[in-house]
Amino acid sequence: MANVLVIGASGQIGKQATVKLLDAGHKVLAPVRSPEKLSDIENGNLTVVEQNLEDDFSAHFDGADVVVFTAGSGGNTGADKTIMIDLWAARNAVNYAKDAGTPKFVMVSSIGAGDPDAVSSEIKPYLVAKHMADEHLINSGLHHIILRPGTLLNEPGTHLVRTDMPDNKDDAVIPREDVATAIVESVAREGSDNIITYLFKGDTPISQIF
């Protein structure tokens, strides 16, 4: 059992990850700006607190065995929120984790975050934010697992993935549920080596990746 701080627990991946973490017997602390989004989860191991990630959220890190960052500003907000959440909140989370001595940090990043210059599309600013957040985590010295999923799908997970880049762009996709499962596997993983991995739909059990 681990004490897991899930940042972005009310999100589409975050909520599924929270439920799976609780089912696996972990304790979850969920600082969210809309606590009612988690009110249907009845589990004594879940603690929900109100928190806007644009404010100081350092108070939640003491005692966390693992920090999971799966927050994001989403596609319907502007560059201001991309900077404040995908970059700055992620950067702050890394700093808070380092100050608290958190043993492990799991970051939900994105395909394209490794090399934003390789992408010439309107999502490049988002990828730059993700890139800088990932770099900050890598350079922090914290033990880290960085997940870089492809385009997210709202369909049932298969528990099967691939981590090599598909030739066909249409194959660079993954159900959100499988990213949630990858988060749970990352939390449970005992190895202390750092991991940065793509995640796409594939044919390898997620448990074999971690």
Ligand SMILES: NC(=O)c1ccc[n+]([C@@H]2O[C@H](COP(=O)([O-])OP(=O)(O)OC[C@H]3O[C@@H](n4cnc5c(N)ncnc54)[C@H](OP(=O)(O)O)[C@@H]3O)[C@@H](O)[C@H]2O)c1
């Ligand atoms: N879309 C894609 O195809 C894609 C691909 C690769 C990676 N990703 C990444 O995957 C991650 C999760 O995706 P998702 O689909 O689960 O996202 P989502 O459903 O939009 O969830 C985002 C989470 O961030 C929270 N959040 C945003 N601003 C906040 C603030 N100011 N204060 C507190 N919480 C805040 C949201 O809270 P509320 O519930 O209150 O809004 C929500 O919990 C993101 O980091 C995203 O960048 C996305």
